[in-house]
Amino acid sequence: MLGSSRMATELIPKANAMGYSPDICSYLTADIGAYLEKVSPLAKIFEGIQGPPKPDVLVFNTNQCRDVQDWFNFYGEEYDVPVVGVHSYVGVQEVEAAHVKSIARQMEDLIPSLAHVIGNTFDMDRFKETVALSRECSELWKQVLDTAAALPSPLTFFDGTTLMGAAVVGRGTQRANDCYRTLLAELNQRIADKEGAIEDEQFRIYWDGMPVWGRLSAHAKMFASLKTNVLASTYCNSWIFSALDPDDPFNSMARAYTELFIVRADAPKEAYIRNMLEFFKVDGIIYHDAKTCPNNSNCRYGMPQRIERQSGIPSLTINGDLNDLRLISDEQTKTNVEAFIEQLAENK
Numbered sequence: 001m002l003g004s005s006r007m008a009t010e011l012i013p014k015a016n017a018m019g020y021s022p023d024i025c026s027y028l029t030a031d032i033g034a035y036l037e038k039v040s041p042l043a044k045i046f047e048g049i050q051g052p053p054k055p056d057v058l059v060f061n062t063n064q065c066r067d068v069q070d071w072f073n074f075y076g077e078e079y080d081v082p083v084v085g086v087h088s089y090v091g092v093q094e095v096e097a098a099h100v101k102s103i104a105r106q107m108e109d110l111i112p113s114l115a116h117v118i119g120n121t122f123d124m125d126r127f128k129e130t131v132a133l134s135r136e137c138s139e140l141w142k143q144v145l146d147t148a149a150a151l152p153s154p155l156t157f158f159d160g161t162t163l164m165g166a167a168v169v170g171r172g173t174q175r176a177n178d179c180y181r182t183l184l185a186e187l188n189q190r191i192a193d194k195e196g197a198i199e200d201e202q203f204r205i206y207w208d209g210m211p212v213w214g215r216l217s218a219h220a221k222m223f224a225s226l227k228t229n230v231l232a233s234t235y236c237n238s239w240i241f242s243a244l245d246p247d248d249p250f251n252s253m254a255r256a257y258t259e260l261f262i263v264r265a266d267a268p269k270e271a272y273i274r275n276m277l278e279f280f281k282v283d284g285i286i287y288h289d290a291k292t293c294p295n296n297s298n299c300r301y302g303m304p305q306r307i308e309r310q311s312g313i314p315s316l317t318i319n320g321d322l323n324d325l326r327l328i329s330d331e332q333t334k335t336n337v338e339a340f341i342e343q344l345a346e347n348k
């Protein structure tokens with residue numbers, strides 16, 4: 001929200017002054033900057049809400065990066081509340097039983113400290129119900145994203161980045177699942193009516209890496225003007241957890257969070273992207289090299305070139321950032337994207 005409301009860029013230097021480098025995650029620096037400045041986009045949208053609530057406990061998982069742990073440690077100190085978490089594997093080739101066992105054990109070990117914080121005992125039935133709802137949410141969200149395989153696609157990546165909100169913060173609730181059922185019905189109707197998300201779709205693009213939150217609208221309009229639909233992404237698919245199983249909640253959570261794209265080595269990542277290119281009938285790939293997120297910028301170790309060799313599908317890398325608009329050149333992005341689409345047109 002700090003990124004898409006374009007508040008982040010001015011807030012990041014406040015965290016930099018506290019010792020958090022401008023080179024680390026700009027979610028972290030923007031959020032800490034907002035806390036220090038006592039501002040929040042929530043206050044603008046929801047009457048009576050000044051910002052995020054004070055936590056009783058903070059729970060992290062390092063499966064995406066170490067930044068989340070550091071981020072939560074800041075709030076742990078500020079609010080004098082416990083910070084607990086799970087330390088995950090990274091660069092995983094095959095997800096093996098030993099990985100699952102270790103992560104599941106770490107999750108189970110959180111129970112006493114969390115139960116102590118809430119002054120209650122752990123309710124296994126409620127936990128299983130929540131995992132069942134999360135699995136259902138995951139299935140529905142996958143079905144939503146898969147509608148983009150239709151010709152023309154009824155959905156864009158830019159729609160997906162906001163529609164995924166329910167899966168990100170509401171996963172495990174009935175409301176999130178109801179929301180996706182409504183959305184799915186609308187998308188299926190659009191497919192039946194052959195109603196594309198953009199007019200006269202000519203080119204289909206896969207987006208890898210972080211969105212540029214402060215440019216969602218600008219990018220959506222730029223691609224639409226080029227009759228190009230950016231329709232599928234690694235990012236929006238990060239909230240699909242097909243391994244979740246309410247009958248085996250700890251092991252299945254451990255498996256789901258270790259199978260995630262961001263945790264994997266390059267070979268399984270490349271196999272995943274190749275499947276996506278085929279399923280969504282993609283003409284080209286755009287990699288976003290986000291300056292402050294090396295963890296989710298997959299273009300730095302030769303992956304674009306390898307995937308192009310394997311699939312024959314060309315790619316473009318754009319430099320930018322998820323939140324820090326000082327790291328973005330709109331002109332350069334536009335010039336590079338236009339040239340890339342011209343190249344796709346010549347190849348058709």
Ligand code: SF4
Binds near residue numbers: 027028210322
């Ligand atoms: S994966 Fe990237 S954007 Fe996400 S928390 Fe880590 S550094 Fe930040």
